[in-house]
Amino acid sequence: MNVLVTSISKKIPMLKSIKIALNKFEPTGRLFGGDIDQQVVGKYFVDEFWEMPQLPNLRIDDLLHYCKTNNIGAIIPTRDGELEYFSKNKGDLKKNGISVMVSDLDAILTTLDKLTFYKSGSLIGFPVIETALSVNDLDAYSIVIKERFGAGARNILLNKTREVAKLEAKQLNDPIFQPFIEGKEYSVDLYISKQSKVIGSIVRRRQVVQHGESQVTFTVPNNALEKMCSNFVTDLGLFGHIVLQVIIDHQNQFNIVECNCRFGGASTLSLSAGMDSFYWFLLEASGKELSEITFTPNKEGMKLIRYPEDLLII
Structure with missing residues (x-):
C-alpha cells in the first residue's frame, strides 16, 4: 500500500515522520506527495510528486483513477482548506479501498466555523471561548x-x-x-480511532508562536487538560490526529481556542514523545483495530525548536 499526502508545501518534518511510519508498516510502500505548486520543496522529500489540480477542479473520478493507478490505499490531507473536500468524498474513496485521515463532514464543518464551534462546544458543556x-x-x-x-x-x-x-x-x-484572555498557550495532540477512542494524547506548552504556529514548544504533564480534551474530541465525533489549542488563564481555568482536524506544524514533538499517529492510521487503513495498542508516553520533558535547514543534492 502506498500513501498520498496532499498540500505538502514545505512540511518536511511531517513528511519524514510519515515515511518512518510507512516503512514501519510496509517497507516496500511508497510515499506520494501532492501540491498545486510544482515548485514546492516538499517534492524532494517524497518518492513521487503529483502536481495536483486545485480541488474545485479535481473530480472524484480523477482522484480515484490516480490512486488506483499508483496503488494508493491511504490519503493524509494536511491543510484546513481541503478537509471539507476529502470528508465529502471519503465514502466513495473507502468503497474503492482508500482510507482518508479525516473526520466526518459534520464535525469538520463544526470546527471550521468558529461561531458554530463555540455554540456546539458550549452546548455539550465544554469551556470554548x-x-x-x-x-x-x-x-x-x-x-x-x-x-x-x-x-x-x-x-x-x-x-x-x-x-x-x-x-x-x-x-x-x-x-x-x-x-482577550491572558494566560499560557497550550497545544494538545490527540489520536482518535475509528471506534471513537483516544489512543494517545500529549500536552505541549507553546513557548514561541509565530503566525499561529509553535516555533518553540515543549511537553508538559497535565492529566486534567488531557482528560478534558479527550472527552471533548470524542463528543464532537472526530477521527485521526487532532490538535486543540487551549489557554490556561490566571485562574487556572481552561479556555478552548480552536480545533485543527489535521496534523499540526509542531506535532512532530508529540510523535517523538510516544504518539504514533501515522502508524496507527495506517493500521486502521489496513483494516486492523487499535484495541491492543498500548500508549506509553515519554515521561521526561522534551522540547522542539523549529528552524530552516538546507538540503544538498549532488
Whole structure:
C-alpha cells in the first residue's frame, strides 16, 4: 500500500515522520506527495510528486483513477482548506479501498466555523471561548477579532479595545469577536480511532508562536487538560490526529481556542514523545483495530525548536 499526502508545501518534518511510519508498516510502500505548486520543496522529500489540480477542479473520478493507478490505499490531507473536500468524498474513496485521515463532514464543518464551534462546544458543556458576531454581545473590554472561517491565525487582531475592534473588524471578510484572555498557550495532540477512542494524547506548552504556529514548544504533564480534551474530541465525533489549542488563564481555568482536524506544524514533538499517529492510521487503513495498542508516553520533558535547514543534492 502506498500513501498520498496532499498540500505538502514545505512540511518536511511531517513528511519524514510519515515515511518512518510507512516503512514501519510496509517497507516496500511508497510515499506520494501532492501540491498545486510544482515548485514546492516538499517534492524532494517524497518518492513521487503529483502536481495536483486545485480541488474545485479535481473530480472524484480523477482522484480515484490516480490512486488506483499508483496503488494508493491511504490519503493524509494536511491543510484546513481541503478537509471539507476529502470528508465529502471519503465514502466513495473507502468503497474503492482508500482510507482518508479525516473526520466526518459534520464535525469538520463544526470546527471550521468558529461561531458554530463555540455554540456546539458550549452546548455539550465544554469551556470554548465565547464567540459573537458583534462586539456589543461580549462583556469584555479587551477584544480579539478573527475571521469566522478557516485558520485561526489568519488576519487575527489581538487585545483591542471595543471601539478599536469595531473599526478594525472592517478589514476582515467575516469577522467574529472573542474576549482577550491572558494566560499560557497550550497545544494538545490527540489520536482518535475509528471506534471513537483516544489512543494517545500529549500536552505541549507553546513557548514561541509565530503566525499561529509553535516555533518553540515543549511537553508538559497535565492529566486534567488531557482528560478534558479527550472527552471533548470524542463528543464532537472526530477521527485521526487532532490538535486543540487551549489557554490556561490566571485562574487556572481552561479556555478552548480552536480545533485543527489535521496534523499540526509542531506535532512532530508529540510523535517523538510516544504518539504514533501515522502508524496507527495506517493500521486502521489496513483494516486492523487499535484495541491492543498500548500508549506509553515519554515521561521526561522534551522540547522542539523549529528552524530552516538546507538540503544538498549532488
